[in-house]
Amino acid sequence: MDFVKDLDTNKQDLLDLFFNNADIKFRDINLKSGVKCCFFFMEGATEPECLRDILTRLMDADRETKDLPIYLSLHVINTFGVEAIQTSEQAIRGILDGNGILFIDGYAEALTVGCAQWPIRSISEPPTSAVLMGPREGFTEEIKTNLSMIRRRLHTPALVFEKHSIGRFSNTEVALVYIKGVADEKIVQKVSKRLKLIDIDGIIDSFYIEQFISEKPNSVFRTIGAAEKPDIITAKVLEGRIAIVVNGSPMVLTVPFLFFEDIQESGDYYSRVQRTTFLRFLRLLGIITGTQLPGIYVALTIFHSVGLPLEFLSTVLVASQGVPFTPLYEMLFVILLFEIIHEASIRMPRYVGMAISIVGALVLGDTAVKAGLLSSPAVMFVSTSAIALYMIPDQVGIFKLFRLLFTIAGGVGGLLAIVLMEFVLLVYMASLDSYGTPYLAPYAPKVFEDLGDAMIKTDVTKNTQRPYSIPNVNKRRLKINEKDN
Amino acid sequence: MKKTTKDLSLHQFIYVFFLSSMIYNIIFIPSRTIQITGRDLWITMILFHLLNAVHLVVFYICEKINPNLTLDQIIQKSLGKAATKVVFVFMTAYTYIRLVVMLSDYTLYTTDVIFSPIWIPVVIPVILVSVYCVFKGLRSIARMTELLGPGLVFIMILTMFAIAFTSNIGNIFPVLEKGFKPVLKAFSQYQLFAADYLCLFCVIGRVKVEKNFGINISIPLIASAFFTIIFAVAYYGFYEDISVFQKQGHSLLDMSQHLLGSENLARFDFALSIIWMIAILLRIIIYTWIFYQYINVLFGLSKKPVHKYIALSIVSISLYLGFSFFINNLSMVINILFTTILKNIFIIPLQLLLPISLPFLTYMASKKEKKIQKNNMLFKKPAEDLKE
Numbered sequence: 001m002d003f004v005k006d007l008d009t010n011k012q013d014l015l016d017l018f019f020n021n022a023d024i025k026f027r028d029i030n031l032k033s034g035v036k037c038c039f040f041f042m043e044g045a046t047e048p049e050c051l052r053d054i055l056t057r058l059m060d061a062d063r064e065t066k067d068l069p070i071y072l073s074l075h076v077i078n079t080f081g082v083e084a085i086q087t088s089e090q091a092i093r094g095i096l097d098g099n100g101i102l103f104i105d106g107y108a109e110a111l112t113v114g115c116a117q118w119p120i121r122s123i124s125e126p127p128t129s130a131v132l133m134g135p136r137e138g139f140t141e142e143i144k145t146n147l148s149m150i151r152r153r154l155h156t157p158a159l160v161f162e163k164h165s166i167g168r169f170s171n172t173e174v175a176l177v178y179i180k181g182v183a184d185e186k187i188v189q190k191v192s193k194r195l196k197l198i199d200i201d202g203i204i205d206s207f208y209i210e211q212f213i214s215e216k217p218n219s220v221f222r223t224i225g226a227a228e229k230p231d232i233i234t235a236k237v238l239e240g241r242i243a244i245v246v247n248g249s250p251m252v253l254t255v256p257f258l259f260f261e262d263i264q265e266s267g268d269y270y271s272r273v274q275r276t277t278f279l280r281f282l283r284l285l286g287i288i289t290g291t292q293l294p295g296i297y298v299a300l301t302i303f304h305s306v307g308l309p310l311e312f313l314s315t316v317l318v319a320s321q322g323v324p325f326t327p328l329y330e331m332l333f334v335i336l337l338f339e340i341i342h343e344a345s346i347r348m349p350r351y352v353g354m355a356i357s358i359v360g361a362l363v364l365g366d367t368a369v370k371a372g373l374l375s376s377p378a379v380m381f382v383s384t385s386a387i388a389l390y391m392i393p394d395q396v397g398i399f400k401l402f403r404l405l406f407t408i409a410g411g412v413g414g415l416l417a418i419v420l421m422e423f424v425l426l427v428y429m430a431s432l433d434s435y436g437t438p439y440l441a442p443y444a445p446k447v448f449e450d451l452g453d454a455m456i457k458t459d460v461t462k463n464t465q466r467p468y469s470i471p472n473v474n475k476r477r478l479k480i481n482e483k484d485n
Numbered sequence: 486m487k488k489t490t491k492d493l494s495l496h497q498f499i500y501v502f503f504l505s506s507m508i509y510n511i512i513f514i515p516s517r518t519i520q521i522t523g524r525d526l527w528i529t530m531i532l533f534h535l536l537n538a539v540h541l542v543v544f545y546i547c548e549k550i551n552p553n554l555t556l557d558q559i560i561q562k563s564l565g566k567a568a569t570k571v572v573f574v575f576m577t578a579y580t581y582i583r584l585v586v587m588l589s590d591y592t593l594y595t596t597d598v599i600f601s602p603i604w605i606p607v608v609i610p611v612i613l614v615s616v617y618c619v620f621k622g623l624r625s626i627a628r629m630t631e632l633l634g635p636g637l638v639f640i641m642i643l644t645m646f647a648i649a650f651t652s653n654i655g656n657i658f659p660v661l662e663k664g665f666k667p668v669l670k671a672f673s674q675y676q677l678f679a680a681d682y683l684c685l686f687c688v689i690g691r692v693k694v695e696k697n698f699g700i701n702i703s704i705p706l707i708a709s710a711f712f713t714i715i716f717a718v719a720y721y722g723f724y725e726d727i728s729v730f731q732k733q734g735h736s737l738l739d740m741s742q743h744l745l746g747s748e749n750l751a752r753f754d755f756a757l758s759i760i761w762m763i764a765i766l767l768r769i770i771i772y773t774w775i776f777y778q779y780i781n782v783l784f785g786l787s788k789k790p791v792h793k794y795i796a797l798s799i800v801s802i803s804l805y806l807g808f809s810f811f812i813n814n815l816s817m818v819i820n821i822l823f824t825t826i827l828k829n830i831f832i833i834p835l836q837l838l839l840p841i842s843l844p845f846l847t848y849m850a851s852k853k854e855k856k857i858q859k860n861n862m863l864f865k866k867p868a869e870d871l872k873e
Binding site for chain 2: 417
């Protein structure tokens with residue numbers, strides 16, 4: 001709806017369009033020259049200091065001119081983002097973005113005044129990605145802060161922020177971040193097209209977007225990466241990946257995403273390569289142990305006790321004496337018990353959660369073993385596997401499911417069933433792709449050029465090329481000055 | 486990463502076909518052939534690999550003539566549709582029998598090693614997993630093999646070392662004590678199973694031909710031959726008196742038990758058996774894929790999802806039915822297929838005629854294809870001129 005020259009009509013129309021919302025405020029003012037104005041803003045979304053300053057300056061404006069909006073925007077309003085608008089839709093958008101709208105009597109246009117300041121969380125270290133070495137700042141829920149954190153690390157005009165607005169009601173700001181001349185333009189277009197196709201009432205978090213842009217949304221494994229730290233996102237963007245920043249979410253998505261990215265961690269790049277390599281193998285071992293240890297134990301005790309060393313076998317037999325369950329049911333019971341304690345301790349208030357953990361892990365486990373309901377090896381194996389799984393915190397949920405399946409397989413079909421399940425899992429993982437990149441690259445298929453930063457980490461001076469596994473248009477990463485070397 | 490329309494990279498091709506073939510040759514073939522050859526088992530192994538080399542050369546020539554033509558396209562373009570069906574009937578039957586025998590071997594192996602002696606809970610999951618892998622496609626199977634390959638090679642080398650240090654190589658002498666006849670007999674009887682590079686023909690036109698293709702595929706053949714022959718030598722070298730093992734179906738397992746077993750270290754051989762089990766399962770999956778491909782050609786099925794499900798259903802049901810028949814009559818069936826004149830049904834067309842004629846057929850098909858392309862170009866040109 002276009003504005004009219006009458007101030008009262010414009011004011012009433014806007015109030016009607018906002019259904020007289022309680023947080024939409026307006027302030028009638030008279031310029032010193034006698035012209036009547038009205039300033040609209042949203043309570044809680046604007047900076048009070050800025051607002052007060054603008055209103056004071058407006059009230060002092062005494063020049064009489066034919067083009068008052070231009071005069072005000074050039075000489076009176078001292079904030080960024082002053083823009084002339086002509087329709088109530090633009091006014092609504094401006095107010096909802098946290099800006100102020102200035103109506104001037106006698107003019108069929110208004111001015112948006114940039115004075116937004118949403119309540120935001122301050123920058124802090126993300127709890128899911130704590131590091132010993134390296135940057136500690138994490139993303140917040142505010143998109144502008146997040147984009148500025150990336151920009152601060154990449155001072156180049158080639159870094160592009162392509163903005164989208166998604167959600168019929170939420171109008172959530174979403175930004176596609178990539179480096180022009182490094183990221184593959186086809187992938188950028190593909191992601192951009194998918195974002196444009198999203199027609200939903202609201203986007204609450206970046207994981208909503210993940211569902212829409214994922215090539216296999218029903219896949220068991222994530223094929224879209226997520227990180228909470230700007231240094232990780234910057235590094236990925238430098239490799240030619242595309243980041244998706246969503247307003248209201250501290251998790252930034254990246255595409256393409258590979259399985260081995262889960263094994264890598266930001267701290268890996270800030271410590272010695274030997275230690276990093278060791279830790280990466282340890283994480284892989286953590287996945288294997290975490291998912292398969294209870295299953296293998298059940299399989300060995302039920303079907304293949306000959307495979308166990310004699311001393312170990314006798315220990316297991318003594319410990320399991322009098323336990324009223326079969327090894328499979330016993331293990332399932334322990335896993336279930338552990339999961340219940342885990343879920344309860346997460347959702348409970350922190351101080352109660354601590355108590356639950358102590359009661360659950362120590363008292364309950366110990367009592368159950370002493371009462372002869374559970375054997376100590378079963379409790380120990382489940383505990384070990386649970387700790388091992390947390391070496392890859394991003395995939396814990398799905399790996400826990402696999403642990404359960406491997407345990408059932410081990411109990412039903414022994415090691416053969418475990419081997420068969422591994423085949424199903426591996427072939428499934430091998431069939432996954434993320435934006436043209438095989439999920440298991442650079443190992444399956446082998447991309448020899450990328451093996452220097454997969455499980456084994458080589459020195460940064462040796463990684464002269466950008467990854468071949470992911471699509472990018474500029475492979476050269478490091479230029480070695482031969483004279484200096 | 487460069488996009489390719491080919492199913493397999495050279496690296497994957499080597500892992501998929503050479504590795505699994507080598508492991509099958511190491512585990513199952515010695516226990517069968519040794520019954521005929523005795524201490525000269527390793528000479529038979531050399532002959533098997535010479536035959537493999539012939540098949541590999543044929544594969545190489547076909548790929549060099551035209552790397553884009555698949556086996557069915559070659560035969561169809563050179564001999565016509567009817568001939569294709571006939572050739573594929575033989576190929577399908579051969580693959581089917583191989584697969585069922587392999588399944589039977591696998592079932593015996595797993596029931597012996599780790600499971601109760603009931604075959605149904607072993608074979609049904611194996612068939613289902615193989616079919617699932619085929620459903621996911623050759624590319625996924627190849628990637629999985631690529632991932633497991635290095636581990637399997639490592640275990641194999643470990644076993645090799647363990648055997649090499651404890652076996653007395655002098656046991657294989659004197660060589661050819663009973664003459665060359667037993668060696669030839671074993672070769673003749675088991676050539677369809679031991680020299681199994683026939684399966685390479687199924688991937689003609691599906692492998693990415695890279696630089697030094699010939700050298701790159703020859704090295705794995707030589708390595709595979711080397712390992713198999715060394716294993717055969719060590720196998721006999723370790724057991725001077727083979728009379729007990731000649732009666733056993735899968736004596737390699739017992740061998741590893743004696744070699745590597747230690748009460749302090751637990752049953753190390755047991756862990757190795759699991760690794761072997763993985764390797765053989767890979768072989769079964771690859772053969773199931775080949776069988777599936779042949780079924781597609783035989784029944785004229787396309788890549789439509791419905792056709793895919795039909796083909797996979799045929800594969801699963803036929804495998805189960807074949808297996809349930811074979812498992813109770815395995816030795817009888819193997820005897821008939823290996824020792825009687827019936828073996829020539831497959832040997833003559835598949836081991837002799839097909840490898841000899843395939844390069845010529847590829848040449849003919851390639852020429853025909855080029856002619857068609859030329860005609861199409863001529864047909865297109867006036868239309869383009871009109872446009873201008």
